[in-house]
Every structure is written in structure tokens, then in C-alpha cells.
Amino acid sequence: MRLYTAEEMGRADRVAQEMGITGRILMERAGVGMATLALERFSPRRAVAVCGGGNNGGDGFVVARELHRAGVEVEVVASKETYRGDPEANLRVLRALGVRVVGPGGLEDALSGADLVVDALLGTGFSGEVREREAAMIRHINASSAPVLAVDVPSGVDGSTGEVRVEAVRADLTVCAHAIKVGCVVSPGREHAGRVAVVDIGIPPGAEVEPSVVLNDAASLAGLIPRTAEPAHKYSAGALLVVAGSRAMTGAAVMTVAGAQRAGCGIVFLVTAAGAAPLLDARLTEAIVEGAPEDAAGHMGEEALDAVLGRSERASAVVVGPGIGVGEGGRRLVEGILREVEVPVLLDADAITNLAGSGALARREAPAVITPHAGELGRIMGKGAREVSASRLRCAREAARRHRCCVLLKGSDTIVVEGERAAVNPTGHVALATAGTGDVLSGVIGALLSRGVDAYDAARAGAWAHGRAAQLWLEETGWPAESLVATDLLPHLPRAFAELLENSPEAEGPAAPGSGAG
Secondary structure, three states, X not given: OOEEOHHHHHHHHHHHHHXXXXXXXXXXXXXXXXXXXXXXXXXXXXXXEEEOOHHHHHHHHHXXXXXXHXXXXXXXXXXXXXXXXXXXXXXXXXXXXXXXXXXXXXXXXXXXXXXXXXXXXXXXXXXXOOOHHHHHHHHHHHHOOOOEEEEOOOOOEOOOOOOXXXXXXXXXXXXXXXXXXXXXXXXXXXXXXXXXXXXXXOOOHHHOOOOOOEEOOHHHHHHHOOOOOOOOXXXXXXXXXXXXXXXXXXXXXXXXXXXXXXXXXXXXXXXXXXXXXXXXXXXXXXXXXXXXXXXXXXXXXXXXXXXXXXXXXXXXXXXXXXXXXXXXXXXXXHHHHHHHOOOOEEEOOHHHHHOOOOOHHHHOOOOEEEOOOHHHHHHHHOOXXXXXXXXXXXXXXXXXXXXXXXXXXXXXXXXXXXXXXXXXOOOOOXXXXXXXXXXXXXXXXXXXXXXXXXXXXXXXXXXXXXXXXXXXXXXXXXXXXXXXXXXXXXHHHHHHHHHHHOOOOOOOOOOOOOOOOO
């Protein structure tokens, strides 16, 4: 499914018009398609269309006309006294049909008794803060008990970033013209959009533009997952070194290693705090566990670097961070790994927090992936978690540029950014908002890195499979999302990867040291 920013949609629209498809035709097709969905989903008897200036309002006028033609009692609230071009022509038709049109002052009365609100107030061209007049209209819409269909993007949501300032409509259904708008899938706009649908408005293939943000789907990711081909041994299927765990945090290491194993990694080494090693060695029967020097609190510090570097010589990727603890020793350990290890490195959890104020990540030349939640990303950027959550795409892009790495910003709308490339993952679920799921994700992505997958693609595919595993668990158990625990994902990861592998070509794993069967 294609994602467009407001600017990209505008370019596609202009090219289509240069090819002879007029704006009036595009507006007509958009409005008719949206009205059809409104009738199918809501079966309204009395609808109110709230229409702003510009083409979004024009789309709303067409929706109102089509609802009226279908026998729905319609009232239109127009935010402007005068319109021009195609919107004006469609408003003139409404008035000729006898549809009641009122100004913003009539909105509250119009909403009384409505069983559908069509939000066509601001549209994709909007960004920044909503003016008070429109903000008051949005508050009235949100206070109504009627379901809301938003035209292209809920009013108040930045269609290119998902950012929301001051006020934004909370829609039950957002119907996008031609392509899903980025703001409908990136939080906080995602939470305002409700269900999202797309209508074809007649833009031909020749008018398409290259999107700056892509939506992960199984079809586009399938070819990225390598298959282990003969002749094969455990190293050719990927060798991952996990640096995780402490005396008080053994579970993080278990879940990271298990995630990597279920994602197809041939062999996993674990370097952990010496006090935790015996327990983890007994628990992780398929992994090679080594204890490293620890401090009085049971955390690894700079003294553990030699053990890590020794094991890294046989690894094709490294995961660092889950459960290692936070402090000066941890910072020096992480900085040493970034400086000395040349294979791809993934940093998660405490490893990210330990880098607050450090320039080690930006100085690294070899591939690196970081997988923070909003709070962790904020720590390495000098921002608060709330600020990151309000501007997720913008902050992920900024962090990727500043630290010269691939950034996976966790959330139900997990975002992956590297350089100019950006993707939004659609398989995220609130069920994943529980301790340990991030550790499993680190293992999954680490396994893909160890098997030779590019950092950006490993992060995208790992996020998709991780979220899909949660969906499969929900489908199989029928239990509430709140009941999921991180280890529930493990038996479902193979099924998630099977969906990605259905059409994947056979491919050899990466060249790696070591030999032997098993």
C-alpha cells in the first residue's frame, strides 16, 4: 500500500492534471468514492459535512451531494463565505439541490441529531497550529456523539508527519484519496485517524511519485530474508554475539538469545555478567555462554570488553544492551564495542541510555542499529519522551542523521529510518507494550544482521515479524491483548517468518569464520 506526504500527493495530482485529468475529475472521483464508503460503513440518516477552504472542502461538498442523492438528510457547514474554482462549483450545485448550507456559527446546532459527521475542514495541506476558529469547530465535532468520517486526514493532523498541535479531530474512519497519508499511520495522528481506507481517484501510474516513507508489507519484505543453502553449517546461517544481562536481569538475556534463535540464527554466543552466567548457561542449552567481569552491583563494565572482543571475532553481528545496567562502566563498555567491533552492531535498552552525551555512535564507520522507545531516544537527543512522542518521524530522522545509524523507534507505529529511507511498520500492536518484547525484537533483528541482511532491511523485516507474531498469538488464543507476555512471541516467530519466506529466493548465508556440522 502506497504512503504519500502532502507534498507528494500534490505532485502526483499536478502531474495527473498535466496529463489531462482535470482537478474537477479528481475531486469528483474522490468525493463519490468517499460517499460510497460512508453509506456502506455508517448507513446515515442525517449527516453534517464540515467543509473548509480549498480542495479538501471541495471533496466534502461532493460527499455531501452524493449523500443527499442517496436520500440522506444533509446539512453543510462551510468555514468560508466565498469559494473559488472547483470547490465553488460544487458548492453551487449543493445550493441548487436545496441542501442547507450554514456558516461556522451554525455548527453546534447542525450537529444535534446527526448520525454522521464528515470532516473536510483542513485536509492534507495543513501543518502547524490550528487557528482558534477551526480549533473551536474541531472541539464541537469531537464533542458530538456521531461517528466521524475524515476526508484524507483528520483535521488538525499534519498529513506528512502525524504531528498534532492544539486540537485534532478524532475520526472513526479516515478515507484517503489515492494513497494513505503518512500522518494517518504515524502517531499521534494514527490515534486520530481510526480505521483507514483508500479510494481510487483516477491518478494514472505515470503520475506516481517516489514516496519518502514506505509502509512495510509482507510482499515487499519477503525477498529480504535469506535462505540457508547447501553446503551449510551453523556459521553460514549467522553467528550472533549477544552482550546482555546482569545478576538482577537474567531474563533480558534469555529473551534476546531466544528471539535470535527463532529468527533463524545458526549459533548464538552470550557474554553476560559472571554472576549470571551459570544460571543462563543452564537455561540456554543451545547457546554458548561466557561470564565476564562484573562490578559490585553485578553489572558488566569496561573490564568485560576483552571477553566481548574475543567472542566477536567469530560473530557476524553483535547485539548489546538488554539488562546490562546503566553507569560509567556500561558507557565505556558500549563505547569500546562501537570503536573496536567491525561487524554490524545493534544497541538496545541500557546500551542506548549509556550513550547519552556520547559521540561514539556518530564516529562509528561500520553499520549500527539502535532500537529505542521514546524515552531512550530522548536521552541521546537531549529531549523529553513527550517531545519525541509528539514528533516521532521528525525525531527519528534527526537521530539517524545526528548519530549516523539506522534508528528503529518502537511503538504501535514502529518507525525505521536510515539516511533518506524511512518506513512505518503496520503489524505493531498494543499487546507488545509489556516488559521483554523489546529484548525479543533485538534478538530477531540481530539474527537478520548476522545473516547478512542490510541494517535498514533487517530492522524493517524484524519489526514486521515481531508484530506479526503478536497478531498470531492474539488470533490463536483469543485472549485479551493485556495477557501477552514476551515469551509468548517465541513460538509464533517461525510462523511469522514463514509468511515472509513464502516467495523468498534461495540464498546462501553470509561468509563467516568457523566450520563443522550442526
